Amino acid sequence: MTLMTRETLVRGLKIVLTLALAVIAALILWHLYNYYTYAPQTRDGKLRADAVPLAADVSGRVDSVVVRDGQIVKKGQLLFTIDKVRLRNALAQAEAAIATAQATLRSAEREANRYAALEGVVSAQDRDTRRAAAEEARARLSQAIADRGLARINLERAEVRSPVNGIVTNFQLRPGIYANAGQPVMALIDSDSFYVAGYFEETKLAHIHDGVHATIRLMGEEQVLEGHVVGVSAAISDSERSTAAGTLLADVKPTFSWVRLAQRVPVRIAIDRVPRGVTLVAGRTATVTLDGADDHLHPKNVL
Known part of the structure; x- marks a missing residue:
């Protein structure tokens, strides 16, 4: 009788322990489910x-490269340069065009002033023609000055600088490569x-x-x-x-x-x-x- 009671007790303890472990496992699974779900x-x-693709503003042969792959660069730091020979020549041509336009304008203004002083001697049409020629020469001078400004910008933009603090990545640019304006030739990872x-x-x-x-x-x-x-x-x-x-x-x-x-x-x-x-x-x-x-x-x- 005592043996049967002991066996029954052991069996009951096993059942209780099993149920307790099952409940604990269920609670743990429920907590984990709740955690990963909500x-x-x-x-x-x-x-x-952010990756920043960089391209030259002007077309030309890459003259020098001053950075390497993986290098950390600061905003405004020089990265590479485009050959400046043609760009300097374009600026010289723009300066010469300004000088020519200034000479033409002075001549046209003298003619316009001379004809304006001859009112009653020359026809109004001739005076209007000389005045229009002076205005046209003045416009050509403005155009020449604008062209010189563009030539200066192109010469400055031949030096490509970093627009951000970043890291040069996957870099393969080498001197001698021809770079087309607007076509990316390298990339920076914006470190900020x-x-x-x-x-x-x-x-x-x-x-x-x-x-x-x-x-x-x-x-x-x-x-x-x-x-x-x-x-x-x-x-x-x-x-x-x-x-x-x-x-x-x-x-x-x-x-x-x-x-x-x-x-x-x-x-x-x-x-x-x-x-x-x-x-x-x-x-x-x-x-x-x-x-x-x-x-x-x-x-x-x-x-």
Whole structure:
């Protein structure tokens, strides 16, 4: 009798222990589900920065290159130069054109003044003709001065300088290459434009507001970055909707999946602090956790 009671007790304890472990496991799974579904955190983040494509304002052969790939440059720093021989010649021609226009204007003004003094002797038509010639010469002088200004600008723009503080990347420019005006020949990563794009599920947007503090962990880095939310994307693409050809009406595909995945919405995170020794490389993977995310692991928030 005692043996049966002991076996019954042991069996009952095992059942109770099993049920207790099942309840604890269920609670842990529920907390984890709540955390990853509603807590403002994401492992789907990317470090981003603005890339600045640089092109010469004037066409010509690249005369000198004074930077290298991966070099950190300051705003206004010289990057490369275009051959200035033709540009200096164009400026000299513009100066000569001004001198010619000035001489022509002086001659035309003398003629106009002379004919104006001969009123009653020469016809009004002759006086108007000389006056028009003087005005035309004055316009040509203005045009020549404008051409000289353009020639000076082109000569100055032969020296291509950095428009931002940045980092030279994927650099292959070499002296002797012909650069066309407006065609990018190199790129800079704006070092002042780094930010984190966090792709949060739409179920978490209720907890995301401008100014919320963010903790950022880059993959492979032990130290954390700090930042804050500066904005949430206003729109994302709807892959199930298009415009029907010829009707301009919405063409919504009649599809439905039993498992409805939450849409991911881009959230921009400004970086406030970068620990010493951490290298910012655009494209690195980041985990973003906003203040308040850990509260969703507390039982009172889920029961």
